[in-house]
Amino acid sequence: MWTHVGSEYGRHVIMQLTKGELILESIQSEIQRLGIRCGIVTSGIGSASKVVYHRIGSTADNPDNEFLTVAEPLEVGALQGVIVDGQAHLHITCCTREGTFAGHLEPGSETLYLMEISLIELVGADLTRKADAFGISYIDVR
Numbered sequence: 674m675w676t677h678v679g680s681e682y683g684r685h686v687i688m689q690l691t692k693g694e695l696i697l698e699s700i701q702s703e704i705q706r707l708g709i710r711c712g713i714v715t716s717g718i719g720s721a722s723k724v725v726y727h728r729i730g731s732t733a734d735n736p737d738n739e740f741l742t743v744a745e746p747l748e749v750g751a752l753q754g755v756i757v758d759g760q761a762h763l764h765i766t767c768c769t770r771e772g773t774f775a776g777h778l779e780p781g782s783e784t785l786y787l788m789e790i791s792l793i794e795l796v797g798a799d800l801t802r803k804a805d806a807f808g809i810s811y812i813d814v815r
Contacts, residue, residue, distance in 0.1 A: 675813065683794030684709075690788040696721065696752075697778050700761055700790060710759050711798035717752025717765070719788035724749075724767055726776035734807050741776070745769055746785060752778065756792070757800045757812055 686707065690699050700714070723744040730737035747767045754763035765782075766775040801815040 677798065677800060677812070677814070679795055679798050681796040683796040686792045688790040690719070690784040690790070692784060692786055694784045695780070696782040696784060696788060697761065697763065697780050700763070704756055704759055704761060709756055709794050711795040711800050712756035712792050713795065714752065714754045714756065714761060714763055714790065714792045717749060717788060717790040719749050720785035721747040721749055721767065721782060722785040723781065723783045724765060725779040725781040726765060727779055728776040740779065743767070743769065743774070749788065752790065755812070757802050
């Protein structure tokens with residue numbers, strides 16, 4: 674187990690995406706534009722016309738990822754994650770008429786009508802990502 678405890682927050686950012694805008698790419702672009710190195714994506718809600726995501730496909734030591742695309746009207750009930758070294762690691766929970774699914778958000782996901790996203794910058798957090806023996810990228814101190 675590893676824990677980072679910080680006490681300072683920086684900027685609070687609220688983003689609004691409209692029809693056709695790419696979700697992950699837009700978030701990542703704003704993170705870069707604003708120079709946010711570490712942060713927390715606290716909320717994301719809205720609608721999507723396409724969601725590209727991956728999920729774990731096995732319990733092997735070197736896990737297989739299953740990449741999926743859902744292209745139909747989707748309600749986004751949750752989008753959250755962390756920003757480390759200026760890179761967003763986000764998970765999304767969506768529903769269609771057939772049911773609910775969740776996974777790691779990938780590039781190519783598109784807003785249907787509206788997405789509202791909030792994030793908080795972490796001031797003084799000196800975090801990075803390192804790969805473990807299984808190739809899993811974990812958070813560590815720089």
